[in-house]
């Protein structure tokens with residue numbers, strides 16, 4: 606079979622000086638019929654221009670560039686891969702493992718290419734452990750859309766280097782950054798994003814405050830000689846953390862005034 610009628614004008618310079626320039630017989634794996642492998646054999650014409658250096662094969666409507674399979678076949682493979690391994694699909698369709706892998710890779714690349722940073726202003730940075738804590742990943746999320754915009758191996762500031770480089774290259778202006786209280790993240794944000802407001806996770810701030818408050822309570826408790834005052838000091842954590850306007854009990858109010 607032949608793809609379509611010949612081109613007459615040069616797509617590059619527009620001159621009417623296009624001539625045929627050899628052809629190749631190419632095979633394409635097609636959608637199987639009745640469980641049988643289908644091969645489409647086609648004469649693919651090359652054209653060149655006598656005026657410029659244009660030299661290309663004709664466009665094939667059912668396949669991409671130099672791929673040896675049709676669009677319809679590639680779609681079928683991607684559908685099968687949702688429930689089967691590459692090896693299963695390769696055996697089932699009698700097509701090489703490499704071809705199935707190539708179809709899958711190009712599908713993933715087309716649909717999950719590196720996310721764009723355009724319009725990103727507010728980000729969250731965190732790290733998490735995988736493989737039972739043996740491997741760390743650092744992740745950046747666009748807080749407005751919830752999209753994951755960056756993932757890299759490792760933890761700490763080094764894992765963010767590529768991300769900051771991309772931010773600089775694309776001239777992205779980050780307004781707010783949310784992280785935990787990790788010193789590495791704080792240093793990394795201060796160095797690469799000095800104008801952004803750095804927001805700390807509420808949980809980590811409260812945790813830190815509770816720890817400091819406990820330290821102070823313990824210190825005062827151990828220093829206090831008066832046994833009655835020590836009794837009052839004991840168990841005051843919730844009293845100190847509570848909102849004084851909510852405390853209606855008089856003896857509790859007294860306890861708050863005592864120390």
Ligand SMILES: [Zn+2]
Nearest residue numbers: 615618654657
């Ligand atoms: Zn030309």
